[in-house]
Amino acid sequence: MNVPTLAELTPKGESPEILFWVGCAGSYDDRYKRVTKAFVKILNAIGVKFAVLGTEETCTGDPARRAGNEFLFQMQAMNNIQVLNGYGVKKIVTACPHCFNTLKNEYPELGGTYEVIHHATFLQQLINEGRIKLSGGSSFKGKKITYHDSCYLGRANNIYEAPRAVLEALDADLVEMKRCRTTGLCCGAGGAQMFKDAEKGKKEINIERAEEALQTGAGTIAVACPFCMTMLTDGVKAKEKEVEVRVKDLAELIAEAQGLT
Amino acid sequence: MIQQVLFIFALAFFGFIIRKRALQLRNNIRLGKPIGKTDRVSERFKNVLLVAFGQKKMFKRFVPAVLHFIIYAGFLVINLEVLEFIIDGLFGTHRIFAPYLGSIYTVLMNLFEFLAVAVLLACVFFLIRRNVLKLPRFWSAEMTSWPRLDANLILVTEIVLMLAILTMNAADQLLQIRDDHYPTTGSLYFSSFLMPLFQSAETPALIVIERFAWWFHIIGILGFAVYITFSKHLHIFMAFLNTYYAKLEPKGHINNMPVVTSEVKSMLGLTQGVTTPAEPGRFGAKDVNDLSQTNLIAAYACTECGRCTSECPANLTGKKLSPRKIMMDTRDRMEEVGRSVAKGGPGLNDGKSLLGDYITKEEINACTSCNACVEACPVLINPLEIILELRRYVAMEESGSPPSWNAMFQNIETNFAPWKFSAADRFNWAKDA
Numbered sequence: 154m155n156v157p158t159l160a161e162l163t164p165k166g167e168s169p170e171i172l173f174w175v176g177c178a179g180s181y182d183d184r185y186k187r188v189t190k191a192f193v194k195i196l197n198a199i200g201v202k203f204a205v206l207g208t209e210e211t212c213t214g215d216p217a218r219r220a221g222n223e224f225l226f227q228m229q230a231m232n233n234i235q236v237l238n239g240y241g242v243k244k245i246v247t248a249c250p251h252c253f254n255t256l257k258n259e260y261p262e263l264g265g266t267y268e269v270i271h272h273a274t275f276l277q278q279l280i281n282e283g284r285i286k287l288s289g290g291s292s293f294k295g296k297k298i299t300y301h302d303s304c305y306l307g308r309a310n311n312i313y314e315a316p317r318a319v320l321e322a323l324d325a326d327l328v329e330m331k332r333c334r335t336t337g338l339c340c341g342a343g344g345a346q347m348f349k350d351a352e353k354g355k356k357e358i359n360i361e362r363a364e365e366a367l368q369t370g371a372g373t374i375a376v377a378c379p380f381c382m383t384m385l386t387d388g389v390k391a392k393e394k395e396v397e398v399r400v401k402d403l404a405e406l407i408a409e410a411q412g413l414t
Numbered sequence: 415m416i417q418q419v420l421f422i423f424a425l426a427f428f429g430f431i432i433r434k435r436a437l438q439l440r441n442n443i444r445l446g447k448p449i450g451k452t453d454r455v456s457e458r459f460k461n462v463l464l465v466a467f468g469q470k471k472m473f474k475r476f477v478p479a480v481l482h483f484i485i486y487a488g489f490l491v492i493n494l495e496v497l498e499f500i501i502d503g504l505f506g507t508h509r510i511f512a513p514y515l516g517s518i519y520t521v522l523m524n525l526f527e528f529l530a531v532a533v534l535l536a537c538v539f540f541l542i543r544r545n546v547l548k549l550p551r552f553w554s555a556e557m558t559s560w561p562r563l564d565a566n567l568i569l570v571t572e573i574v575l576m577l578a579i580l581t582m583n584a585a586d587q588l589l590q591i592r593d594d595h596y597p598t599t600g601s602l603y604f605s606s607f608l609m610p611l612f613q614s615a616e617t618p619a620l621i622v623i624e625r626f627a628w629w630f631h632i633i634g635i636l637g638f639a640v641y642i643t644f645s646k647h648l649h650i651f652m653a654f655l656n657t658y659y660a661k662l663e664p665k666g667h668i669n670n671m672p673v674v675t676s677e678v679k680s681m682l683g684l685t686q687g688v689t690t691p692a693e694p695g696r697f698g699a700k701d702v703n704d705l706s707q708t709n710l711i712a713a714y715a716c717t718e719c720g721r722c723t724s725e726c727p728a729n730l731t732g733k734k735l736s737p738r739k740i741m742m743d744t745r746d747r748m749e750e751v752g753r754s755v756a757k758g759g760p761g762l763n764d765g766k767s768l769l770g771d772y773i774t775k776e777e778i779n780a781c782t783s784c785n786a787c788v789e790a791c792p793v794l795i796n797p798l799e800i801i802l803e804l805r806r807y808v809a810m811e812e813s814g815s816p817p818s819w820n821a822m823f824q825n826i827e828t829n830f831a832p833w834k835f836s837a838a839d840r841f842n843w844a845k846d847a
Contacts, residue, residue, distance in 0.1 A: 156844040164775060177831040186843040193844075207841040211830030219783050221802065221809030222818045223671045225826055227678040254666035260681070262670045309666025310514030335474075336791050337728040343594035344783030346833055349818035352780040361726075 155197050158207040158390050159240045169204040171275075172242045173213065174256065176249035177212050178379030184386065185248075185379040191408035192248055192272055198413055203246070209236055212287040227263065230255075230376035234265035239380045248272040248404060250305035250378045252344075257310070271306060273316040273403055280322045291410045293323040298406075299330055299371035299387060301362065302337030303378035313376045316377050318336045323410055338362050340388075342380035363388025367398060374400045421503035421632075428636035433750065435643040446707035446833040447825035449659060450646055458658045463793065471792040475602035475721070478543075485572065487507045488533035489650070495526050499632045508584075511595035520600030527583065527604040530576040537569045538577075544569075551720035559716055561646065568647050582627035584608035586622050593616050606638040622666075626696035652715035653793040659708045665785045671697070690845075698806025701767040702748045705803060712795040713745035722787035722797060730778040735780035736793060737787035737797035743772035744800060746796070769804050778804045778833075 162169060173196070179341070196203050214229030237245075245267050248252050257269035269279075279285040298320055306312040313334045320327050332338045332383040341351065341358030351357060363385055366374045376382050386400045401409075408414055464470045469486065472479040501510050514517045522536045544552045545566060552562070569697060583605035590596040613619060642648055664756075673695070699705050721738035723729050729736050755761040769775075781801045788796050808814045815823070823830045830837050 154844065158841075167415040175843075177833065180840045181831060181833055181843075188622045189843055205841075205844075207844075208838060210840060211837070212826050212832060215827070216832050217823060217826055218668055219802070219805075220815055220822070221805030221807070222815070222819075223674045223697070223806055224678065224821050225811060227671075227674050228681075229826065231535050231682055231684065245543040253666075258664050259670070272628035301692060304782070304786075305666055308785040308789050310664050321716055329651070336725060336786070338730075339782045341727060341731075341782060345819060345822070346782050349779075349816050350670045350733070351731075352728070352733045352776055354728070354780075358731050358782070360729055389522055409624065 154193055157204045159204045159242075160207065160209065160211075162204050163193045163240060165207060167202075168241070169288055170202040171204075171244045171246045171270075171330050172237075172240075173203045173205050174245050174247035174249075175205055175210060176252045178383075179248055180210070182379060182383070185382060185402075188248055188379070188382070188402040188404055191338065191402070191413070192404040193275075194281075194408050194413040195411065196402060198411060199279065201279075201284075205235065211247060211254045213260075215251040215255045215288050216348055218255070220257070220348075223300070230260055230265070234260060234263060237265055237267065242267055244268045244270070246270045246272055246275045248377075248379075248402070250303040250309070251380070254309050271310075271312060271315075271377070273306065274312060276403060276407055277315040277318045277322075285325070285407065286412070287322050287407075287410055293325040293410060296321075296325050296373065297328050297369065297371040298325040298373045298375050299328050299366055299369040300333075301330070301366060301381055302333060302373045303338065303376065303381050304337070304339050304343050306377060307337055308395060316375070316403055318350055319407065320375055323406060330373050330412065331367065332344040332349075332366045332367055338365065340381040340384035341380075342384045346381070347380050349384070357388075357391075359363065359384035359388040360391055363392055363394075367392060367394055373400055373406070374398060375403060375406060376400060377403050415506065418504065424633060425500070425503070428640060430598045431640050432643065438752060439643065439648075439755060441755070442748045443707050443714070443750060445703045446705050446710040447703075449561065449707045452659065454662055457662055461657045461660055462654055465660075465794055466654045467794070469792070471794075473538075474790075474792075478675045480769065481539055484529075484532045485534040487535075488529040488576075490525055490768045491528065491529055491835055492533075494522075496580075496632070496635060499628070499682060503632065509597045511601065512599055517600065520602070520661070523602050524604075525582070527580065527602055530579050532602050534573050534576040537573045541566065543571050545791070551724045552602070554720065554723060554736065555719070556723075556736055556742055557718070561742070564645050564647075566717070567641075568645065571634070571638055571641070575631060575638070578627045578631040578634060580605045580608055582624055582631060585624035585627060587616070588612055588615075589620055589624060592620075610845055644715045649715050649717035652711060653717075654706075656711050656715035657794050659711060661708075661796055665788055669799065671806075673697075678842075684763075696807065697810035698808070699803035700807045700811070701762055701768050702744060702751060705744065705768075705800060708743065709796075709800050710748055713741050713748060715793050716741040716745065717793075717797055718742065719792070721790040721792065722795070725786040725790045727782055727784060727786065733777075733780040734774065735777045737801075740773060740777070740800055741795060741844055747772050769807060771844060773804060775808060775814070778808070781805075 175189055180184040211233060213233060214226035214230055218226035245256055250271060253271040272339055290370055300316055300320055317327060341360060374385055376385060382400060382402060389395050389398050389400060438703050469483060472482055499512050502508060543549050587602060590598050612623060617746050620691055696704055718737050718738060726735060751761050754764060778801045783798060785798060788798055825832050825834050829835055
């Protein structure tokens with residue numbers, strides 16, 4: 154696995170095609186690190202010139218802003234923008250819809266304007282351009298997969314079709330949950346809920362959503378967000394279905410189909 | 415002649431009350447922060463046209479959308495007839511357009527009657543949905559006795575007003591047969607079914623019935639117009655305004671706080687291009703005056719349909735949060751402050767506030783910012799914006815966020831990640847591959 158950083162490339166006068174924004178979950182969360190690696194393996198395999206910020210990357214500030222701490226958000230944003238602008242970054246790809254939303258929609262007002270792409274869209278582009286070649290008769294053929302819409306991709310940014318196109322390219326049998334696309338049910342972790350216990354209620358949101366996903370009878374629940382990944386994995390475990398049903402990110406599924414695991 | 419004087423008096427009376435109430439509403443909305451100049455005007459008009467006028471978002475739920483569309487179309491079209499009512503009332507004429515329009519008048523009147531019957535039936539369906547089928551979203555916690563009564567009053571009033579039109583037309587058709595002075599309307603299909611009811615009445619009694627129905631309808635409409643200004647039914651005007659001012663950025667975008675930007679810039683020594691704002695004011699929102707006028711218009715545009723709440727993941731799983739309640743509370747608090755100010759009372763300084771006395775922290779802390787409520791609203795109301803402003807107040811003015819959030823803030827400040835991991839370890843994932 155080859156993971157160049159901008160700090161290494163820049164002195165050599167090299168500028169990569171994209172900056173891969175890893176995000177905190179992608180860097181620290183054991184489960185999501187596997188997604189990060191899967192995505193890097195895909196990039197390596199097809200020869201996309203990319204770089205990461207490595208230790209120069211910091212939290213975009215999304216959870217702070219959504220929890221109401223605007224000062225902290227803007228401190229983070231300004232620091233990140235200084236780093237990004239310092240390297241002259243033009244195009245960012247990230248596997249986190251929360252980082253994606255913040256970088257794309259909220260940094261421009263603070264002086265950071267980049268072309269920001271979520272990895273679902275990026276993977277779809279690579280498939281469309283023929284850079285990722287998925288041979289017929291893949292192991293996914295005819296297997297039921299359901300896709301859980303991340304709020305920050307779907308409603309927040311109107312990205313509904315790209316992740317589905319990626320799954321369809323796998324030749325999988327895409328089955329929809331009752332609540333999908335614009336009416337997709339949240340996993341329960343957005344708006345900084347990831348970092349606190351849920352308020353008092355009758356049920357956990359991730360259980361409600363996991364039940365709905367399990368009802369489709371799909372063997373794989375595809376996600377495109379680190380928080381959704383955690384919430385649905387926990388939900389499936391709580392329903393004691395973790396042996397039959399796996400929760401996987403789009404990049405992991407592509408890497409698997411490519412034999413990159 | 416007496417009728418003309420009475421009519422002018424009635425028109426002036428109701429006009430005066432409606433004007434007074436409209437000014438009050440304007441003052442209430444002006445409690446909020448000014449909207450400033452709006453950009454992207456053509457996109458805004460497009461929203462008004464598609465969403466408010468065209469009811470595009472209503473059609474996500476087909477059955478209520480069709481019923482609602484009938485009432486809406488009926489309201490728009492039948493109000494054309496009110497024009498004739500007003501001219502007749504002012505000049506003491508009777509069906510002034512009938513002789514001029516001839517058979518077109520007959521067609522128009524039949525169209526109005528058709529719509530009147532359709533509206534009547536739609537209102538009956540809506541009453542059944544609310545009171546017999548008891549759709550959960552009309553009976554959830556914030557739907558206390560007044561909101562439920564308000565909804566029923568509106569539907570019953572509309573039914574009664576439609577009945578008045580049909581009664582008037584039935585009596586009028588009988589009078590046309592008995593007295594040449596009545597301009598002929600041609601045969602009116604729906605009201606002719608009511609004619610047998612009045613057939614046996616003496617002509618003077620019939621005149622009284624016709625006049626009563628006429629007066630009942632016009633006074634009913636004027637009275638209803640006053641009532642609307644105190645009711646959720648105000649959405650028939652405010653929805654248009656709200657769709658115009660609705661947010662155009664992607665739903666994931668949260669409004670920036672320029673006050674914070676300039677402070678952060680000076681803290682970081684980035685003084686270039688920093689303009690110190692005149693008055694920092696309060697961070698976030700504690701009360702209605704901290705919200706924007708857009709938020710307050712939205713509160714008046716809410717007709718309590720509850721589509722937002724019925725899709726809110728927090729509400730669905732039994733948490734206290736209900737986006738509809740956020741809008742209703744904002745409106746109720748705004749009304750309370752507005753009434754107090756109008757009476758020379760303490761207004762905002764009455765010891766109460768939107769956050770605390772109306773909306774609790776438990777409610778706003780339950781939000782996942784998933785935008786399901788925003789997506790669900792047929793008139794582009796954004797409850798999330800209000801929730802986030804309240805959270806900003808709690809976090810920045812009170813430091814009163816939940817302890818785990820405060821811990822998360824601290825982690826970001828010290829480790830630049832929301833979890834307690836060392837910043838130096840951020841890139842370790844690449845090594846242990």
